Every structure is written in C-alpha cells, then in structure tokens.
Amino acid sequence: KQEVTQIPAALSVPEGENLVLNCSFTDSAIYNLQWFRQDPGKGLTSLLLIQSSQREQTSGRLNASLDKSSGRSTLYIAASQPGDSATYLCAVVPNAGGTSYGKLTFGQGTILTVHP
Amino acid sequence: DGGITQSPKYLFRKEGQNVTLSCEQNLNHDAMYWYRQDPGQGLRLIYYSQIVNDFQKGDIAEGYSVSREKKESFPLTVTSAQKNPTAFYLCASSIHRGLDTDTQYFGPGTRLTVL
Numbered sequence: 001k002q003e004v005t006q007i008p009a010a011l012s013v014p015e016g017e018n019l020v021l022n023c024s025f026t027d028s029a030i031y032n033l034q035w036f037r038q039d040p041g042k043g044l045t046s047l048l049l050i051q052s053s054q055r056e057q058t059s060g061r062l063n064a065s066l067d068k069s070s071g072r073s074t075l076y077i078a079a080s081q082p083g084d085s086a087t088y089l090c091a092v093v094p095n096a097g098g099t100s101y102g103k104l105t106f107g108q109g110t111i112l113t114v115h116p
Numbered sequence: 117d118g119g120i121t122q123s124p125k126y127l128f129r130k131e132g133q134n135v136t137l138s139c140e141q142n143l144n145h146d147a148m149y150w151y152r153q154d155p156g157q158g159l160r161l162i163y164y165s166q167i168v169n170d171f172q173k174g175d176i177a178e179g180y181s182v183s184r185e186k187k188e189s190f191p192l193t194v195t196s197a198q199k200n201p202t203a204f205y206l207c208a209s210s211i212h213r214g215l216d217t218d219t220q221y222f223g224p225g226t227r228l229t230v231l
Binding site: 034109 | 120122156157158159160161164174219220221222223224225227
C-alpha cells in the first residue's frame with residue numbers, strides 16, 4: 001500500500017530565506033505527484049503537478065523535483081514571504097496496474113510559517 | 117465564476133442523525149471526489165465518481181453514502197453508522213475520467229461537528 005510522508009511536520013523561517021520541503025513515497029509506481037497549498041480552514045490549491053516521466057516543474061518562485069526511483073520529491077520555495085505561510089501537502093496518484101482514476105494518496109503536510 | 121462550491125461551511129449534527137453535505141461544480145468536469153481531513157493529517161478518499169450514475173468506494177467509505185444523478189452535483193451523506201464523523205470534508209473535481217494526469221480542483225470544505 002502506498003504511503004506518503006512529509007518532513008518536516010512544521011517549519012518556521014524568516015522572510016527572504018530559501019527553503020525546501022520534502023516528500024517521500026514508498027512505492028515508485030506512480031502516475032504523477034502533486035503539491036498543494038492549504039490555508040487554515042480552507043480548501044486545497046494546486047501548486048505543481050509532475051508527471052511520472054518528468055524530473056521537475058517550476059512556477060514562479062516554486063520548483064518541484066521528482067526522483068521516482070528513490071521515491072522522493074522536494075518543493076523548493078525561493079525568497080520566502082509571509083504570504084507563503086500555509087500547510088503544504090504532497091500527493092501521489094498510484095499506478096495500480098491500470099488506471100487509478102486520479103485517486104490521490106496524501107502526505108500529512110508541512111506547516112510553514114514565514115515571519116517578517 | 118467557475119469553481120466548486122460546498123455547503124454549508126459549518127454543520128453540526130446530533131448523534132444518530134444523518135446529514136448531507138452538498139458539492140456543486142460548474143467546471144464541466146467528469147470526475148468528482150470526496151475526502152476527509154482530520155487534524156494534523158492528510159486527506160483520505162471517501163468516494164469518487166467518474167461519470168453520472170456511477171461511483172466507487174475509496175479507502176474509508178464505511179458510514180458514508182453518495183449519489184451522482186447530475187454531472188455537476190455529488191452530495192455526500194454522513195450516516196449514523198459513521199462512528200467518528202467530526203472532521204473537515206473536502207470535495208474535488210477533475211476534467212477527465214480515467215486519466216491519471218489531471219489536476220484536481222478543490223472546494224472550500226465543510227466542517228462537520230458531532231454534538
């Protein structure tokens with residue numbers, strides 16, 4: 001059974017720092033990996049989606065990498081801002097030998113606080 | 117505005133009652149999903165539907181039921197058989213069914229509390 005783990009559980013950094021959030025998954029058979037942002041009491045916002053054949057995706061100050069063979073992904077945030085404070089979740093779509101119909105398996109999230 | 121709406125935002129239930137959570141999307145998406153989120157945890161899949169009049173159980177379907185009579189609507193009923201229903205419930209949709217590369221778009225969530 002696919003399991004997704006995110007480290008650290010919480011992170012507090014001063015504004016302007018570059019930071020890395022980590023995600024690992026136990027089964028390398030995946031269709032894609034997605035990173036989401038969740039503000040307190042809100043729904044999820046998709047940040048980046050990396051297909052299994054890709055190594056990385058970039059959007060603005062965000063860069064996500066994928067190493068499928070080692071079961072790892074990282075989300076790099078450059079020049080962090082207080083507005084980046086949120087919970088960041090990674091999720092994979094397992095490849096169960098047929099289409100998995102987009103069923104996401106989530107990590108527990110990393111709570112990021114960027115202080116001025 | 118296109119998007120996913122969930123109602124109500126907050127819901128209180130007495131023990132032994134069934135309650136229904138609404139999820140509506142105007143994105144013309146085929147697939148819809150229901151997730152449950154507990155404090156400090158990631159999301160867990162309850163039910164998903166790839167097409168009207170069809171739906172499948174997710175990882176934690178016991179105590180829940182759904183229907184998909186219209187493409188834009190996917191209501192979730194939390195029944196009295198669900199022993200620990202207090203949680204944050206999130207609905208999502210994606211553009212295609214059977215394609216695993218599609219991004220899922222999430223609604224704002226419903227917080228259910230059992231009194």
